[in-house]
Amino acid sequence: MRLENASKNPNEPERRPSRVAIDRVRPEVDGGRFPIKRVVGEEVEVSADIFADGHDVLCAVLLHRPESASRWTEVPMVELGNDRWRASFQVAAQGHHLYTLQAWIDPFQSWRRDLQKRVEAGQETAVDILVGADLIAQAAVRASGAEVDELAECAKALRRDSKSNLPGAVSLALDNRIAALAAKHADRSTGSLYERELRVVVDREKARFSAWYEIFPRSASPEPGRPGTLQDVVARLPYVAGMGFDILYLPPIHPIGCAHRKGKNNVTSPDDGDVGSPWAIGSREGGHKAIHPELGTFEDFHALVEAARGHGLEIALDIAYQCSPDHPWVKEHPEWFRIRPDGSVQYAENPPKKYQDIVPINFDTDDWRALWEELKSVVLFWIGHGVRIFRVDNPHTKPFAFWEWLIAEVKREFPDVLFLSEAFTRPNVMYELAKRGFTQSYTYFAWRNTHWDLTQYFRELTRTDVGEFFRPNLWPNTPDILTEYLQFGGRPAFMARLVLAATLGASYGIYGPAFELCENKPLRPSSEEYLDSEKYEIRHWDINRPDSLRDFIARVNRIRRENVALQSNARLEFHPVDNDQLLVYSKTSEDGGSTVLVVVNLNPYQRHSGWIELSPESFGVPAQQAFQVHELLTGARYFWQGPRNYVDLDPAIAPAQIFRVRRHVRTERDFDYFL
């Protein structure tokens, strides 16, 4: 097999292949198939194994650009040892940002390194100077402007001085300015460009840091007996904003179907006055682009969006792609549903269970293009009405490819739109939805209650590649989830879970007022459904009850806003403690400048104390120097010292403590006369 005979030989390279390998690039999700996620202003730290045969000096740069820019920006990479290289860049604007790597062998730098060694060893260097002169002359050919002459002059001087003035030649050859010029005009043509361009989806800050509050508008009336409206939600805004939330999420506000409507507590035989589930979307009064007449008008909706903005709140709507049998689509587009041989429309079921008030959309339809467009138009419709955040119901029962298309389409035009995935299913499926584009995701948090469970799960979410694409949003409760921990743990359980959600997760949410009022009665024993669930009836909540957690929640949300360390999950660390009923963790701000330490007593029934192990140096505190920890819920201040410190938490008083670590404690050495 001859090398010349290229067409016949699949092994044969057409030009001399690069000697440089670029491998194990991080971050990179599934070989670059999916983007990583960041918010505006964040750093992307990129590292890779970069190496070649032999012992030549390598150079590497990180290349990055907004997708819309035509030119790459270069950042030199630094070698960390053992072939690992690193550099980072900041993402400045919403949208897509690209990055890749380039590396090459630099003969000039190799030569310069060797020359230094030869000089130090007192070896003869005249011929080496000539070698260097050739390399500099080659750099001159690649240079432009005044630098051509500067390099050419240098090469000439080296050739001349190699005979007559060797010390002068050596010092010119090792000159930093020449090294910089030669590096600038290095020959990269035989180097390697990483084979993939990797992608960052850049969102606004709320994608990372958000506090959600879920409320059923029809239960928002201040008067028992009168159904709530969007106007009542407006009146409720000061209450929600007062607790410090920034997203107000409403379950579907569309007309509710009548066919097979469920009664209170999900019974199949409703009473006359039963209001049905908001997720049974669509009636003669309209579908996903209509508002339930009893809630109000589009005018009311616009007023709500506006008023919410005035309180620092954004309205998030529910996107539930499913229909009541009365939905207009069922008549207008029967081809989007499964029609059974008896002519009926296939309702939702999980045999032998039947959900006859819901008909699922058939994504396997041959008319899928029109269907996808219509579903997209729903999102665009509400964007047109001022909504920028969507909580998506059960996305794991619709095709991954559909979500990838929908979210990309919407965000291309509206990069500030955020999608929260409500998928409670197997980890692969939840992660896949995040990879395909969801901004945030519900998690298993509600069911993680022990030291081991929480530690393992949050290490997986924050210390592995998962953290690059999956942004957890932690909900201690939802209208579907009243955990046993909350059912049996009383008020301390609600407080502990609130603190865990709000401090383990930069994004979290609660379903209220059930949460702050510590509603904990299940439909029946071992069920996670609420008794008298708002999903099927209108509830009246006494939000001014004195035992409400509203002030506690307000304090926790204020702590979140005032402590940048709690606004990201990037630097979450768990600390050892000698009592597994306690959970101890810290978050540190990206710049390392501030640290918040949280201690939670996971046992809502009993007082627990323990010795926790810290490494004060990691907070910037010298090893044996005392430091102050400021407990932000109570305002108490403690002095700690060294790696072991004592904590004691009585759930009847407070099941959690949130400490701000204050570095400096004055000592006598701070006085002038000590110096």
Added chain:
Amino acid sequence: MRLENASKNPNEPERRPSRVAIDRVRPEVDGGRFPIKRVVGEEVEVSADIFADGHDVLCAVLLHRPESASRWTEVPMVELGNDRWRASFQVAAQGHHLYTLQAWIDPFQSWRRDLQKRVEAGQETAVDILVGADLIAQAAVRASGAEVDELAECAKALRRDSKSNLPGAVSLALDNRIAALAAKHADRSTGSLYERELRVVVDREKARFSAWYEIFPRSASPEPGRPGTLQDVVARLPYVAGMGFDILYLPPIHPIGCAHRKGKNNVTSPDDGDVGSPWAIGSREGGHKAIHPELGTFEDFHALVEAARGHGLEIALDIAYQCSPDHPWVKEHPEWFRIRPDGSVQYAENPPKKYQDIVPINFDTDDWRALWEELKSVVLFWIGHGVRIFRVDNPHTKPFAFWEWLIAEVKREFPDVLFLSEAFTRPNVMYELAKRGFTQSYTYFAWRNTHWDLTQYFRELTRTDVGEFFRPNLWPNTPDILTEYLQFGGRPAFMARLVLAATLGASYGIYGPAFELCENKPLRPSSEEYLDSEKYEIRHWDINRPDSLRDFIARVNRIRRENVALQSNARLEFHPVDNDQLLVYSKTSEDGGSTVLVVVNLNPYQRHSGWIELSPESFGVPAQQAFQVHELLTGARYFWQGPRNYVDLDPAIAPAQIFRVRRHVRTERDFDYFL
């Protein structure tokens, strides 16, 4: 953006994308960029995450074929839980074998599963039977031959009986034969084919299981004072084969250069009679395709290859792509070397160190195609003279792409050729060379002496993806490496390192007779070079010395041959022991049928004992049943029971024990009358 307008929208799929995701396929090296390695007859177990939205039943198959075959063979995959699927295939012949995965949603199986649930719940099923009839009728359209009619008949019968004979229809619908036919003719058109075809390089068995012996032919003479020849090597064959080795590796046998020849102990001023380093290849008498006249002729070489075969030995040659300044290439192809500005040829150096007896090849030459071809022709030349195994000197100083090309080219024509990479450098570079095609690789084994070091390193080599492409070959010594452990540990150190190499590694080698004669004098303190190294002079070895390890080595090699568990690294496991001076590990055969347990006292000076922890169940021994361990070096048999057992090793007697675990120990329950 309309879906119809395909050309303008990069997000828009052309056909309805598959709902099935195939992810985290194992084994897969660097996203399929590099092949995995197996030997003929081995299994390839393939697993992957395979999942879709919703709750439909999935089917998946593993597809595989020899590269030369045009059709895939299908193996059904089995779900292991949590979306993980698995199947395996066997590779039957040398060369390349391909594999990939296919998965699809099977509506018939989903329907059948649901029908079963409905029937169990006593629900009405008449309409469901009609749904199934439609699915079976669709399968009939995809079927061929008699199966068309069989399926069509079934659909017809179901439709008929759904009204008149529902129990009969249900039992026909759930019939296994129908399920098998429907599965066989499932609609895969909307499924997913994994995006990559993955590759296996299949070698002959020696790639995995080999025992190497290195010898300098010029030191093989039985008479002191007379230089050894290839004929002397023939006479030495019974000795080497008698120790149980199967590969005899010779350092370069080519003419040795005179220019800057090194003297004894690597001095730069040789004496007249000094013979030079075999790695300073090339003189007026020829280069890489010539034999040093003092060693013999090509006839002698052919005789050696033949005689070796008769003793069950293969000859391995050294491929060292470097030249003495006298090599014919230097004159004929100056363009393949670096010429300095003073006209001299650049010799090898690592500034300030100089190696003037060697000139390196310049792989950056513009004439690289001709160079690569010439270097390939060297390998083909020796293949033409009966050699199939090459030990490659310092491959890490030549471009990765060159090796990938060379090895692929050679193995395409000669798939039985094996290449051993002699790269002692950073892990990334060693692994890259293995990925690019080297069959086996030298390792850091020589410097791994403690419990922690050995455990960590061999877990990395055998329990991670590294095991898919990197086949370790363990050498306790080489002509370049006389470790401090051997220098100071005496005979027990040699015995311990021999057992470690031969049982931790399915492939290993020694440099003899230095090894079996326990040669341990270094050039100077803290050097790893041998004093009076054979690299620079001829040595005479008294191979019949009574303190030789030859019989011990023969016993260890016999144990390797008789115990299939030691012939692979796939199932190496380390076991806890309460004394870190001891190392305890086991290897189990691929079929799980036999286990060998090795205990080594790593301290060559002191007797050590300890309690080891095993899980007898993992060897197939019931938890509390006694089992026999048969020590294969001494023939002693011990009875052990349960997870904790005692060992005691005196290095002065034997620093290692190799146990064959015998499952069955007779008890009174084995007698008939006990039943």
